[in-house]
Amino acid sequence: MRPNARFTDVQPIGLDAVAAAAGTDPDVLRLENLDTDVPPPPAAVAATTQALASGEGNSWLPLTGLPVLCEAVAGELRSRTGLDYDPSRQVVITSGGTSAVMPVLLATTEPGETVALTDPTYAGLLQRVRLSGARPHFLPLRVEGGHWRLDRDALTQVTTAAALLLMSPSMPSGVLLDRDDWAAVAETCARTGAYLIYDAAMERLVYDGHPRINPCQVEGLAERTITIGSVSKEYRMIGWRIGWIAGPVDLMDRIRMAVIYNTTVSSGFAQLGAAAALTDPSGSGVDEAAAEYQRRHDTVIDQLAGLPVVRAAGGWSCLVNATALGLTAPELSSRLLRYGRVAATPMTAWGGTIAPDYVRLVYSREPVERLSDLRYRFDTALTSG
Structure with missing residues (x-):
């Protein structure tokens, strides 16, 4: 294959590899993707x-x-x-x-x-x-x-x-x-x-x-x-x-x-x-969706209290600092999936010197009930092996 300078510094996005590794196991907490289970208008x-x-x-x-x-x-x-x-x-x-x-x-x-x-x-x-x-x-x-x-x-x-x-x-x-x-x-x-x-x-x-x-x-x-x-x-x-x-x-x-x-x-x-x-006069549920995502976000933050997770002010994901836990982001991602059954993407391709320290937790597809054992999954991932 001939070289192409456009691709010299382009990095794989990462989330597709994590999704493939997670497979279809229903026990896996799917925090790697940007799908949502909140229905469309x-x-x-x-x-x-x-x-x-x-x-x-x-x-x-x-x-x-x-x-x-x-x-x-x-x-x-x-x-x-x-x-x-x-x-x-x-x-x-x-x-x-x-x-x-x-x-x-x-x-x-x-x-x-x-x-x-x-x-x-x-x-x-x-x-x-x-x-x-x-x-x-x-x-x-x-x-x-x-x-x-x-x-x-x-x-x-x-x-x-x-x-x-x-x-x-x-x-x-x-x-x-x-x-x-x-x-x-x-x-x-x-x-x-x-x-x-x-x-x-x-x-x-x-x-x-x-x-x-x-x-x-x-x-x-x-x-x-x-x-x-x-x-x-x-x-x-x-x-x-x-x-x-x-x-x-x-x-x-x-x-x-x-x-x-x-x-x-x-x-x-x-x-x-x-x-x-x-043009939907009802607003198409945007405010209600934002409130639901905040409930899930707050559950993640509460579950991971004491760990180096950073609050989000909006959106539907937040970041946890793998380096502060003594791991690289790919290592934390791997341990979370292997031992905690949590799919989460390392931020290797998502910035310069700061992003690669972090793993992303996307809560848009997982309801509060499924997030309620996130701390147990994290603790298992961090202490196993």
Whole structure:
């Protein structure tokens, strides 16, 4: 096989290997994945079923999204940002939120340019930066008072960047950027001329009454922000594979072209289901889902009291420090599965120098009852062998 420089630093995501090792044993606590057992909105299921039965949406067109969904996304963004997005010029539908990342990177960066990300960050963001030909620059997250915090001083050290690629709440840490964090991001973008690529997939999955802050609400960011969203996390519609990109008109022309040549078109049936979720007057259960994920999160934190687990402020995963337990993250992951029957992913590919110390615990698919013996499983894993 001939060498290919794009893949020199790209690392395997890890969770698929852990899932394969866990197999189908029902006793294994599945904390490695990002599936969820919280059901999708009934309105989305009904709309998708109706579209399948009638054949509506079984088309290649429009290549960048059905008007009804583009309009629904624009309405969703208006409620979050207060901004009016032109659904025909500023919104593009993609095959899931993660599939939107590469077209945005191709449209905003040149090979060799820098993209700033937090450490830890989602491997699907970091490794796409590398595949695009850009270079990651890590902004460390620090543990303060048992919570993750963005190191704002690290932002002042960013001297050149094509983009900042950020998520809040973020996978895998659950860090939530506050208004002062976003103000520091705005200053960095203004100083370097960088775009903000904002992954908003979990924006409303926030715990403990923390305010939900969209960066477009912060002075100086609206005109620089490209927002990536999806129905996968908040709306629990993972299998629909529907996401979107929204941003400045001039840049969206370039992004639209990259989307067309990357994935051609998203499922029309699924787009109609997504539109139903976004326009559902009941809210499609987003707040209820966030409350359920917090119950599970709090159970994990209570179960692991005294161990080096870091609280999340939102999302549906948290991290435990393997190094503080005297193990590498792959070693802890292996011991958890072998002795504790817990599938959990080492964060080897999820950052720079900080992430590889941690193992991720995803509680989106495991109810509180199943999580209630997590401490016993951990203790067994740590003391066996």
